[in-house]
Amino acid sequence: MNMATAIAQPVERENYLNKEYGVWSWLLTTDHKRIALLYLGSITFFFFIGGFFALLIRLELLTPAGDLVQADTYNKLFSMHGIVMVFFFLVPSIPAVLGNFLVPMMIGAKDLAFPRINLLSWYLYIIGGGMMVHCMLTGGVDTGWTFYAPFSTNFSNTKVVEAGLAVFVAGFSSILTGLNFVVTIHRMRAPGMTWSRLPLFIWAHYATSIIQLLGTPVLAITLTLVVAERALHLGIFDPKLGGDPVLFQHLFWFYSHPAVYIMILPAMGVVTEIIACFSRKRIFGYSFVAFSSIAIAVFGFLVWAHHMFVAGTSVYAALVFSSLSYAVAVPSAIKVFNWTATLYKGSIHYDAPMLYAFGFLGLFTIGGLTGLFLAALGIDVHVTDTYFVVAHFHYIMVGGAVMGYLGGMHFWWPKISGRLYPEGWARLAALIVFIGFNLTFFPQFLLGYMGMPRRYYDYSHMPEFQVLNVLSTAGATVLGVGYLLPMVYFLWSMRYGKPAPYNPWNAAGLEWQTTSPPTTFNFDEEPVVTWEAYNYEELDAPQKEVPVAK
Amino acid sequence: MQNNASQTAVQSANGEAHDAHNPALLHHFAEPQQQRDAASLGMWVFLATEVMFFGGLFCAYLIYRRWYFGDFAAASTSINMWLGATNTAVLICSSLTVVLAVWAAQTSRRTLLIGSLVLTMLLGLVFLGIKGVEYKQKFDEHHVPGASFSFDNEEIPGHPGQYANPAHAQIFFALYFVMTGLHALHMIIGLGIFAWLLVAAWKGRFTPEYHTPVEIGGLYWHFVDIVWIYLFPLLYLIDRHP
Numbered sequence: 061m062n063m064a065t066a067i068a069q070p071v072e073r074e075n076y077l078n079k080e081y082g083v084w085s086w087l088l089t090t091d092h093k094r095i096a097l098l099y100l101g102s103i104t105f106f107f108f109i110g111g112f113f114a115l116l117i118r119l120e121l122l123t124p125a126g127d128l129v130q131a132d133t134y135n136k137l138f139s140m141h142g143i144v145m146v147f148f149f150l151v152p153s154i155p156a157v158l159g160n161f162l163v164p165m166m167i168g169a170k171d172l173a174f175p176r177i178n179l180l181s182w183y184l185y186i187i188g189g190g191m192m193v194h195c196m197l198t199g200g201v202d203t204g205w206t207f208y209a210p211f212s213t214n215f216s217n218t219k220v221v222e223a224g225l226a227v228f229v230a231g232f233s234s235i236l237t238g239l240n241f242v243v244t245i246h247r248m249r250a251p252g253m254t255w256s257r258l259p260l261f262i263w264a265h266y267a268t269s270i271i272q273l274l275g276t277p278v279l280a281i282t283l284t285l286v287v288a289e290r291a292l293h294l295g296i297f298d299p300k301l302g303g304d305p306v307l308f309q310h311l312f313w314f315y316s317h318p319a320v321y322i323m324i325l326p327a328m329g330v331v332t333e334i335i336a337c338f339s340r341k342r343i344f345g346y347s348f349v350a351f352s353s354i355a356i357a358v359f360g361f362l363v364w365a366h367h368m369f370v371a372g373t374s375v376y377a378a379l380v381f382s383s384l385s386y387a388v389a390v391p392s393a394i395k396v397f398n399w400t401a402t403l404y405k406g407s408i409h410y411d412a413p414m415l416y417a418f419g420f421l422g423l424f425t426i427g428g429l430t431g432l433f434l435a436a437l438g439i440d441v442h443v444t445d446t447y448f449v450v451a452h453f454h455y456i457m458v459g460g461a462v463m464g465y466l467g468g469m470h471f472w473w474p475k476i477s478g479r480l481y482p483e484g485w486a487r488l489a490a491l492i493v494f495i496g497f498n499l500t501f502f503p504q505f506l507l508g509y510m511g512m513p514r515r516y517y518d519y520s521h522m523p524e525f526q527v528l529n530v531l532s533t534a535g536a537t538v539l540g541v542g543y544l545l546p547m548v549y550f551l552w553s554m555r556y557g558k559p560a561p562y563n564p565w566n567a568a569g570l571e572w573q574t575t576s577p578p579t580t581f582n583f584d585e586e587p588v589v590t591w592e593a594y595n596y597e598e599l600d601a602p603q604k605e606v607p608v609a610k
Numbered sequence: 611m612q613n614n615a616s617q618t619a620v621q622s623a624n625g626e627a628h629d630a631h632n633p634a635l636l637h638h639f640a641e642p643q644q645q646r647d648a649a650s651l652g653m654w655v656f657l658a659t660e661v662m663f664f665g666g667l668f669c670a671y672l673i674y675r676r677w678y679f680g681d682f683a684a685a686s687t688s689i690n691m692w693l694g695a696t697n698t699a700v701l702i703c704s705s706l707t708v709v710l711a712v713w714a715a716q717t718s719r720r721t722l723l724i725g726s727l728v729l730t731m732l733l734g735l736v737f738l739g740i741k742g743v744e745y746k747q748k749f750d751e752h753h754v755p756g757a758s759f760s761f762d763n764e765e766i767p768g769h770p771g772q773y774a775n776p777a778h779a780q781i782f783f784a785l786y787f788v789m790t791g792l793h794a795l796h797m798i799i800g801l802g803i804f805a806w807l808l809v810a811a812w813k814g815r816f817t818p819e820y821h822t823p824v825e826i827g828g829l830y831w832h833f834v835d836i837v838w839i840y841l842f843p844l845l846y847l848i849d850r851h852p
Binding site for chain 2: 169170171173174175177235239242243244246247248273274275276277278280281282284285288292293294295296300301302303304307310311314581586
């Protein structure tokens with residue numbers, strides 16, 4: 061990028077990082093930016109715990125025989141990998157870190173509407189996370205992240221109650237984040253920041269918040285019933301007593317399918333910002349991209365039973381849910397086509413955030429298209445509970461959500477830390493992540509289609525699957541290096557990185573018009589917005605005056 | 611104190627002055643109206659999440675009621691309808707006192723405000739007391755799901771000679787206890803909120819300009835009442851005949 065426009069940063073200007081020091085200034089802060097950093101630290105911790113479990117799973121599958129861990133241990137490994145990654149990393153990742161940091165700044169507000177509730181949400185996350193860590197240290201849980209009844213309620217001898225309560229508490233943290241975002245976006249926008257001028261990152265977070273608000277409580281009541289059933293044998297999910305385990309699946313997926321959109325929508329928001337900035341163009345079809353986020357949130361609530369095609373769902377219900385699942389592809393495709401159209405004739409810069417955005421585009425498309433395979437009744441029955449499903453949702457969650465998260469972290473790191481990260485290393489890491497990811501998960505599509513079931517720790521009766529499994533494990537190792545690198549150079553840059561100018565990417569958006577790092581209340585004066593979002597043509601036009609916050 | 615004053619001066623320079631008449635205005639809001647709107651929208655959004663929370667239970671209830679209607683009717687008959695009806699009346703009265711409290715806060719009638727808050731809490735406690743009596747009866751009759759549960763030889767209303775399946779009746783009682791239990795938990799939280807409101811009202815913190823806590827606390831209380839309005843007929847009045 062053109063660094064000539066960089067404004068030299070005065071040394072030791074007061075900002076949210078150096079305003080106060082000491083443990084309590086962090087633990088009792090109500091500054092959304094500091095809470096974002098608290099979240100960043102805690103979700104990174106859980107990311108590496110979940111990653112550690114993933115590594116053990118991949119090592120076990122290196123050979124066909126079950127020789128590294130016991131069967132029971134393996135069940136616990138994939139269960140805790142799923143629970144940690146879904147509920148303690150992916151769901152909070154972009155909203156609680158980047159969203160927390162950026163939502164108020166992007167709309168020109170001093171903070172979220174309820175700063176203390178924001179802090180409470182982090183504490184709930186920490187309490188839930190602490191319970192989960194305690195659960196893992198004292199024996200763990202083996203139900204899979206889905207807690208399916210009646211195994212979870214009647215048969216499992218592991219710590220189901222504690223894990224369920226941990227997820228329950230973390231769920232409330234997610235609800236409170238969503239509540240804060242909805243109210244903030246409605247009530248705290250700066251003068252002139254109309255709905256049609258909002259960055260699409262905000263639209264994506266608005267849609268995400270709606271899902272968090274309407275979905276998570278259903279998960280909460282479902283887990284409450286599981287805990288009550290397990291403790292008291294109520295019979296609600298127990299077929300022996302007239303209960304219905306399929307009801308559990310309905311209630312569970314009513315949250316957990318939309319939860320996929322909690323993970324992917326914010327990443328879509330991040331990618332939209334990055335693509336517009338590094339193509340130097342206004343996003344193509346702004347209102348289509350905005351409303352496709354809402355459409356995904358709404359359709360997302362109507363497709364849950366496609367997880368249950370082999371659970372005795374009637375043909376007619378399956379038909380309806382299959383068609384509705386196809387309907388989700390429409391707003392998703394609208395996004396992909398609009399991003400592509402934005403790239404068209406753009407002046408594209410290949411900086412690290414953009415590399416992640418490109419990775420997202422390709423991997424999300426593969427993940428989405430294989431989702432259509434799974435929405436089709438015939439193919440779904442064939443590949444249910446195989447590695448095809450595993451590969452599909454990792455393309456969405458890791459190839460999509462984590463790529464978006466990393467892209468966003470690089471894009472906004474200068475704003476968050478006030479320092480520039482090393483661009484060369486970052487591009488290398490992006491490349492390693494992309495290669496490692498595909499090497500890990502593409503073989504799993506093939507394995508699944510050939511019939512390798514998921515959740516098996518021993519495949520010695522089908523040794524022909526070993527080659528692809530070795531490739532996958534090798535890929536996981538590469539991927540692990542790709543994830544460690546950014547953590548190392550981000551930490552390095554906090555001390556040794558070059559000080560960042562206000563707007564290192566010359567990007568549109570209010571967050572770039574304040575200092576890096578920002579002051580506690582974000583803006584010295586309340587901004588008044590008089591321009592449309594993504595006004596890159598104006599920004600890049602040399603003769604015109606660049607609009608600045610007033 | 612001097613330090614404080616200079617801080618205020620700095621804030622004024624930044625255009626973040628606290629409203630002189632309203633110390634309750636938080637720093638990140640531009641004006642009291644914005645703060646009020648945010649708080650009120652926040653409570654409405656929170657209530658939407660509560661609807662979904664109870665919604666999962668209502669969904670389970672409706673499915674099992676349709677499957678096991680006779681068993682549910684028999685189990686429902688064993689609950690004391692008059693205790694439930696009294697509690698319904700108690701809660702409706704408490705909604706009235708909540709509205710009075712909001713009105714009193716808006717029109718700065720401090721005594722009425724404190725009186726209404728106290729009365730609301732008393733009605734809430736009466737509700738919980740009656741609920742406790744009801745739970746005690748169920749406990750004595752071995753209608754609490756679990757090892758000592760028994761519901762043998764209970765006739766299905768309107769079908770002489772047909773007896774309810776105890777396992778299916780147990781699902782009714784499980785839902786009964788989870789639904790009314792979670793409702794009672796919300797009542798207890800409501801009492802906590804109102805205790806806080808009472809202290810604040812006692813200290814004279816509410817004015818016609820600033821009474822948002824009374825308003826949104828009241829919203830919460832009304833919501834908990836409304837949940838009961840649905841629970842009462844669904845749990846107590848299945849297939850009752852005079």
